[in-house]
Structures are given as C-alpha cells and as structure tokens.
Amino acid sequence: MLVFLGENDAPSMLSYAATGARFGIGFFLPFVVLTFLMGFVVQEMTVRLGAVTHRGHAELIFDRFGRFWGFFTMADLVLGNFLTLVTEFIGVRAGLSFFGIRPSVAVGAGLLVVLAAITTGRYWTWERITLGLAIFNGLFVPAALLAHPAWGEVGHALLYWTPLPQGKNSEILLLILADTGATVTPWMLFFQQSAVVDKGMQPRDIGAGRMDTLLGTLLASVFGIAAILATVPLFHHGINASDFQAAQFAQALEPWIGHAGAAVFALGVFEAGIVAAITISTSSAYALGEVLHTGHSLNRPLREAGPFYSILLGSACLAAGLVLIPNAPLVFIILTVNVIAVLAMPPALALLLLLVNDREVMGEHSNGPWANFAAVTVTVLLVCAGLGYGLATVFPRLLGD
Secondary structure, three states, X not given: OHHHHHHOOHHHHHHHHHHHHHHOOOOHHHHHHHHHHHHHHHHHHHHHHXXXXXXXXXXXXXXXXXXXXXHXXXXXXXXXXXXHHHHHHHHHHHHHHOOOOXXXXXXXXXXXXXXXXXXXXXXXXXXXXXXXXXXXXXHHXXXXXXXXXXXXXXXXXXXXXXXXXXXXXXHHHHHHHHHHHOOOOHHHHHHHHHHHHHHOOOHHHHHHHHHHHHHHHHHHHHHHHXXXXXXXXXXXXXXXXXXXXXXXXXXXXXXXXXXXXXXXXXXXXXXXXXXXXXXXXXXXXXXXHHHHOOOOOOOOOOOOOHHHHHHHHHHHHHHHHHHOOOOXXXXXXXXXXXXXXXXXXXXXXXXXXXHHOOHHHXXXXXXXXXXXXXXXXXXXXHHHHHXXXXXXXXOHHHHOO
C-alpha cells in the first residue's frame, strides 16, 4: 500500500491536476485507471521476488546480471530518484505557499518531517508514521467533491473511453507520458522489494502482500482521479493552466471550489511531497547500501548504518536546497521528471521479468503464463510510449503541430 500512496507524490498529483485543467476527463480518466493496473502488475512481482529471495533488487541485479547492468540500473535509479526528490520538495513548497509560508520555512519543515520519520530505529514504526501521513493523500477527494463534478459524465468517461482530446499533439503526448510516469517508476521496484525484505516477509506472506498491494492500487487510483476532477473547473472555464507554477493550481481553483477546497488541495500537494520524499530517499539508501555492502535497514541504529542514513538524509537535503533557486520553472521540471521516469522504466522491467522467471531464484513462485502476458504487455506499452516520445522529440513534424 505504501509504495502506491508514496507514488501518488507531488509531481504525480500536479501532473493529474495539469491533465484535468487542460483536457478534462474524457480520455485521461480511464487512461489513469489503466496506468494503475499496470503498476499493480509490476509491484506484485516485486513482492514475490523480495519474499522468496530475502534480497534487495539492486543486490539481485548485480548477482544475476553482473556489474555492467548493476551499475547501469544504479545510475538510472540514483539520478532518477534525485530528480524526483527535487520535485517532491517543489510540492512541499507549493502546498505551503498557498498559506503564505515562505519557501525556506516550508522546505525546512519538510526536512524535519523526513528526519523525524527515519530516526525511529525500527522499520515497523517508520512504516506506521509514513502510512499515517500517506492516508492524507485522500485530501484530494473532498477537493474533488467541492468541484461538483458531473457524475454522469464521470461514469460515461470510465465506461466509454473517448478518443484523444483536441489540442497540440506534443502536449497530449507529454501528459500521457507524465501520467504514466506518475504510476510506474523504477524507484518503486527497488523500494518495495527492499521494504519486503526489511519487513521480514516470507513466501507464506505473498498472498497478504498481494492484497496489500491491491488495496494500495485502489486507494491511489481513487485519489489520482480525484486530483483530475478537482481541476476540471479550470478546463470548463477555459483557464489556461499550461504555464502555471505549482502553487498556482490551488490559487486558480479558489473561485470555483472555494477557499476551503483550494486549501485542502494545497495540503494534499504538501502531503504528497512529504511522503514521497521519505520513501524515495529511503529507496536510494536501500539500493546503495546493498551495493556497498553496508548496513541498510531501518531496523539498525545510526551507529551501525551510518552510510545508509547519510545517503537518505543527504539526498533529501541537497534536493531541498535546489528547490530554493529563484525563478526555476517548477511545473516544467515536474512534468519532465515524470517523462524521464517512464523512459527509464523498460530496462528496469526487462530485468525484473528475467528475475521473476528465473526458477533458480524463484522456484515455484516464478511467473506463470498469465503473469508473463500481463508483464510483457506493460513493458511493450512503455517501450512504445518511450519510442513515440523519442521520435516526436527528434522529428517534431511527425506530430503535425
């Protein structure tokens, strides 16, 4: 559950907000549901992999595929995680700026929450604190209700997938990739598998882990849809949100959903950034700890896992500092990071597929035909999306804009 609520992070929720404000619900509402189904397929495999092997994702890649692929995936993960961390603190800054809180104070408060979460000395306590924060992702639901969506249109959109909306093809493709990257990203693989190991899950716990992942998928998809619905009034009133800075979504919504609704939306963005800052920095620390063969568990005290905690807090501090640079194009950074995430996903998925089909590693818990069909379908869709974006970038006239 935690990995999906953590993946409903600040860039994800602001990407959904940009989607609802620019194109409404017709095409993108069912598309977002599809991306969460893709995410479940991927994360269910990491639960099995961690419970059976009791080893982290980075460690297994180095062991089974060698140093080249190990360092390749680590470079991919560390760079992607750091860029995403920057966007999480953009969300923290944006959410609190609605209430007139200065950026330096907002970012400092976010860092204090990260520090408080990681100094508990036990994985169980850390997980409860983070889950307690993550449940506030549900703040987007009252924001959506205050937008008074037309439920008949919502039901029609979910049941009858409408064609692509009219608009610049490059902009539509960017949002398709950004919304995909909002639910399927490399850090999720590394974090969930390491968390399963740190939690001490066994093969007998796979069923419970699968149900936990399914519940997280359902909750996160509802909250993601709510973020789209909350900003649909901007679409209906013809308000151009393409050049919005992150904080401006809540401000622009205030005339249509009231001060309370806008405040709830802003708090939701703040929460999304905080929870993801905790989980993503932990993902980097887990993976680097596995590769460096140093203590890499939230069950270990600081004196036994100094590098682990240093990486975790150091990456968060550096990312937070970059957010304070004046006049940075924050929404562009957010959408770009989600696009990078989806472009980086196919190699990670290919290695994951090889691992869960390796009977030496998985034994009786290796993938069956249906699991492979679903996983290969997800991989092909992501590869096609990545190729489409690459071709559109190199040959922009292909899109006819």
